[in-house]
Amino acid sequence: MEKIGLQICRFFKRFSEPPENVPEINYRYHFTAGYSFFIALLYHFTLIFVFYLISATALSLLNILSTMLWITIVWAHLNGMRILSSSLAVFEVNLHATVCVIFIGWGSGFQYYLLAAPMMVFFSDKLKIGLKFFFTFVTCVIFAGLFLIFEGTTSIYTVALWAKNALNYINITSIFFILSISAYYYNTATVRAEKALEQEKLRIEEMASLLKKMFGRYFSIEVMNSLIKNPSAIELGGEKRSVTIMLSDLRGFTALSERISPEEVVQMLNVYFEFMVEVILRYQGTINEIVGDSLLIIFGAPQEMPDRSSRAVACAIEMQNAMTQVNAQNRERGLPELEMGIGVNETEVVVGNIGSAKRSKYAAVGSGVNMTSRIESYCVGGQILISESMRLRVGNILRIDGQQDVFPKGSETPIRIYDVGGIAGSYNLFLASKVSDFVTLSEAIPIKVRVLEDKNVGSQGIDASITELSVDSAIIKASGPIEEMSNLKMNLAGVEEKLSSKVFYGKVIPHSDKLGSNCRVRFTSMPSEADAYLLALRHFAVKKL
Numbered sequence: 001m002e003k004i005g006l007q008i009c010r011f012f013k014r015f016s017e018p019p020e021n022v023p024e025i026n027y028r029y030h031f032t033a034g035y036s037f038f039i040a041l042l043y044h045f046t047l048i049f050v051f052y053l054i055s056a057t058a059l060s061l062l063n064i065l066s067t068m069l070w071i072t073i074v075w076a077h078l079n080g081m082r083i084l085s086s087s088l089a090v091f092e093v094n095l096h097a098t099v100c101v102i103f104i105g106w107g108s109g110f111q112y113y114l115l116a117a118p119m120m121v122f123f124s125d126k127l128k129i130g131l132k133f134f135f136t137f138v139t140c141v142i143f144a145g146l147f148l149i150f151e152g153t154t155s156i157y158t159v160a161l162w163a164k165n166a167l168n169y170i171n172i173t174s175i176f177f178i179l180s181i182s183a184y185y186y187n188t189a190t191v192r193a194e195k196a197l198e199q200e201k202l203r204i205e206e207m208a209s210l211l212k213k214m215f216g217r218y219f220s221i222e223v224m225n226s227l228i229k230n231p232s233a234i235e236l237g238g239e240k241r242s243v244t245i246m247l248s249d250l251r252g253f254t255a256l257s258e259r260i261s262p263e264e265v266v267q268m269l270n271v272y273f274e275f276m277v278e279v280i281l282r283y284q285g286t287i288n289e290i291v292g293d294s295l296l297i298i299f300g301a302p303q304e305m306p307d308r309s310s311r312a313v314a315c316a317i318e319m320q321n322a323m324t325q326v327n328a329q330n331r332e333r334g335l336p337e338l339e340m341g342i343g344v345n346e347t348e349v350v351v352g353n354i355g356s357a358k359r360s361k362y363a364a365v366g367s368g369v370n371m372t373s374r375i376e377s378y379c380v381g382g383q384i385l386i387s388e389s390m391r392l393r394v395g396n397i398l399r400i401d402g403q404q405d406v407f408p409k410g411s412e413t414p415i416r417i418y419d420v421g422g423i424a425g426s427y428n429l430f431l432a433s434k435v436s437d438f439v440t441l442s443e444a445i446p447i448k449v450r451v452l453e454d455k456n457v458g459s460q461g462i463d464a465s466i467t468e469l470s471v472d473s474a475i476i477k478a479s480g481p482i483e484e485m486s487n488l489k490m491n492l493a494g495v496e497e498k499l500s501s502k503v504f505y506g507k508v509i510p511h512s513d514k515l516g517s518n519c520r521v522r523f524t525s526m527p528s529e530a531d532a533y534l535l536a537l538r539h540f541a542v543k544k545l
Contacts, residue, residue, distance in 0.1 A: 033085070033086075034078065037073050037077055037085065037089060040089070041070035043174075047060075047063040048064055048067065050167075054157075059099070059103055062099055066096055070092065083124075086121070086124040090121060090135050090139070093113055096113070097110050097142070098146060101146045101150050106150045107164055107168055108168055109172050111146050112172055112175040113171065114143045115143075116178055117135065118136045122136075123186075238351055240348060240350055241348070242346070243300035243308065243351065244309045244311075244344065244345070244346050244390070245296070245299075245364065245368060246299065246315070246316060246342060247297075248319060249295075249340065249342075250293040250294075251341055252524040252525020252526075255505060268330060268335055272293070273295075276322065280319070283315035284311070285311075286298040289363075298351070298364050301351040309390055310394050310397065313344060313423045314423050314427040317422065317423060318429060320383075320384060321432050323338065323339070323382070342379060343374075343377070343384075343386075344390055345386070345387040346393050349364045350365045374408035378417060378507075381522065383419060384431070387417060387418075388415065397424040398420060398422075398423055399424070402510065403418045404416070404484070404485070404510050405417075438473070439470070440467070440468050444465035444466060445465060447491060447493055448464075448490065448491045448493050449489070452487040462482065463479045463493075464479060466534075469537065471538075472522060473520060474534075478519065484508050490505070490506060502529045504527060505526075507524055
């Protein structure tokens with residue numbers, strides 16, 4: 001008995017474990033069709049005895065053949081031969097209904113099983129659509145033909161009225177039961193699938209939200225949407241394109257970071273980037289790279305941007321003005337104030353995904369990127385310098401506060417750069433004015449000056465003195481010539497060693513006033529001790545008339 005029970009369990013287990021050639025997406029049809037075919041097998045086997053009892057011997061023999069055919073259908077279905085099983089099932093239903101109507105009449109109700117044929121056909125996953133419509137058409141023709149020929153006519157077998165009515169009611173009830181169960185099952189499956197789809201949709205939306213949150217640190221919403229619409233843009237490769245490159249950098253941050261704790265450095269950078277990134281994304285700039293305290297931003301890639309140059313200038317002005325908020329937060333935390341320089345250049349570069357299949361980055365490559373870095377290096381805190389190509393592209397809506405010809409490294413000819421103070425038009429933005437109120441010192445402050453050459457300190461020191469002083473600048477009288485735009489490293493002289501060891505930095509900037517042998521220096525990094533010393537001297541000095 002145990003072996004028989006085990007064999008029965010194995011037999012029915014095959015209905016719930018589809019063969020390997022059945023895709024997971026078709027499991028539902030495999031289960032429902034398998035159990036339906038098995039029930040049909042039992043039904044036809046039972047009809048052998050039913051027809052025998054009503055003396056319909058030919059139909060008893062027919063159901064013996066039908067039972068054998070349904071055994072074949074079940075076997076073919078369980079072994080993954082779904083075209084064979086579906087075709088045989090449709091054939092048997094049509095044949096059985098036709099013969100039963102011919103032998104015991106239309107009123108027996110066997111013709112209603114033809115209504116199940118389209119269900120078997122269209123639920124099948126293997127039959128082609130043309131074959132499905134063909135089988136359905138044949139079934140409709142058979143049903144209509146049986147009605148026209150046999151409805152109201154005398155059948156071959158004369159069956160007692162009660163038996164004929166009983167068969168009719170049983171067959172009608174059975175077909176309604178079959179159709180209702182199938183409809184219920186597929187409706188339930190559809191509802192479950194919709195719920196699963198809704199859950200998957202929510203999961204995808206959450207994932208998309210997470211990805212947008214992650215990549216939103218680098219791209220604007222518009223850029224992300226353009227990448228979603230054009231997935232090929234993430235493939236390795238590049239293209240030549242005219243873009244606007246912006247590079248921002250904090251003045252003297254390297255020296256500043258050596259004087260404060262690493263935690264304070266990170267805190268300052270986080271506050272700084274929080275404000276800057278918000279402005280950049282608002283102007284749809286692509287943050288290409290963050291290196292230390294520098295930001296490299298692209299306007300015009302990967303998203304096309306016809307007004308990229310004017311948009312970049314407006315963004316740079318808002319970034320500079322936002323430094324007021326950055327420094328306000330730094331003061332609240334007891335941290336030093338920061339100053340930023342921005343260089344902007346309109347140029348043609350190669351943009352695209354550079355790297356390998358495992359790791360790549362969206363980047364801009366070309367001499368124009370390096371030139372932007374050179375332009376930015378001439379900036380002092382709070383300044384925006386642009387190239388000639390930028391001035392020509394943006395046009396008359398720019399407010400130019402100054403210009404100068406410089407000879408950057410790597411350039412064979414001098415280039416002209418412009419100091420931007422504002423942009424009109426639809427932007428109407430201007431840099432917040434900073435008045436450098438110079439005072440004449442009662443006594444010149446002796447200092448030692450060294451010119452920084454390519455980030456290295458020049459070997460020859462120059463004796464100099466500060467004759468006039470403002471909050472962020474100084475007029476220096478030097479014993480030797482110092483070229484404009486030179487970066488200087490300075491120490492106080494004639495003071496105690498603890499104070500003279502404090503190094504501060506500055507840049508020689510052009511000035512419209514005639515200073516003779518003197519030069520104007522904009523401080524870029526100042527230790528608190530030296531700053532306090534100079535502030536005290538300025539406070540007690542005599543104001544310049």
